[in-house]
Amino acid sequence: MSDIDTTQLRRLDGGLLLVFRELLRTRRASSVAERLGLSPSAISHALGRLRDLFGDQLFVRRPHGFEPTRRALELGPQIELLIDLAGQALSPNAGFDPARSHRCFNIGAPEFVTALIGAELINRLQRLASGVTFAVGHVAEEDAFKALRQGEIDLALGRFGAPRPGYVTELLFEDRYCIAARKGHPKVDGAIDNEGWRDIGHIFAWSLSETAADQPDEGVQMVRLASVPHWLTVLVLVASTDGLSTCPRRLAERHAEMLGLQVLDPPFEPDVISVSAVRRSGVQDAGVDWFLEQVRAAAEA
DSSP states (O other): OOHHHHHHHHHOOHHHHHHHHHHHHHOOHHHHHHHHTOOHHHHHHHHHHHHHHHTSOOEEEETTEEEEOHHHHHHHHHHHHHHHHHHHHHSTTTOOOTTTOOOEEEEEOOHHHHHHHHHHHHHHHHHHOTTOEEEEEOOOHHHHHHHHHTTSOSEEEEOOOSOOTTEEEEEEEEEEEEEEEETTOSSOSSOOOHHHHHHSOEEEEEOTTSOOTTSOOTTOOOOEEEEEESHHHHHHHHHTSSOBEEEEHHHHHHHHHHHTEEEEOOSSOOOEEEEEEEEETTOOOHHHHHHHHHHHHHHHO
């Protein structure tokens, strides 16, 4: 650790973290003072120290209360994690209490995984831990491992290569590709052959955070109608056009009724889509253990 890091850490104490967290939650200094048993002047002094420490205004006074800056919103989940970890260190036998926690878990995941399991995950958290939330960032594979290493995310979900030292990887679910077309398509009714698949225009998905597996193999001539970011955008466009999509089956089936889609077997042996969860190894965090259980359950639902 550098001298600068040591100096910064010496200026940070648990009281400042609590003031930050409560001010981010309530947006009112009087409420923070009441909850923490501090005077208004102590809250004002703590806010000044926080602003100096982080080099940002953090909270701007408005008629309705304090409005957090972008930097404050970015710091919120990290400070929540620091408070949780400090609580675990001081009470090592207490573990993680989801019913009382207000922790926000940070995930790196491609859009199609979030679209597939996100709703079930939200429903589970509402039932089991109403104060717990999660935030998802769409990151490429190398960025995901970097974010895990630096503690910026708790879990990475998606399609990854060979396991890497320093990380624990587990398979969440497998899927295969299908063909999606709108109901009432003039050339597709319940099935599609190889000629139709090649000749009917395709809408492709691309994303910096996903493998471009929706692209045709080299040498395969296909009609391209459009390339757009993310699978859900593709499915919405397929539902309103005569375009086709070669897409993950579970995602297409999940949204088929709502969008009015046909989900068809492809005229070829579809590739397997393996989706895994990755976390840092050697890091004891009961909260991440519990949250990963909820992610597993959401993937199985």
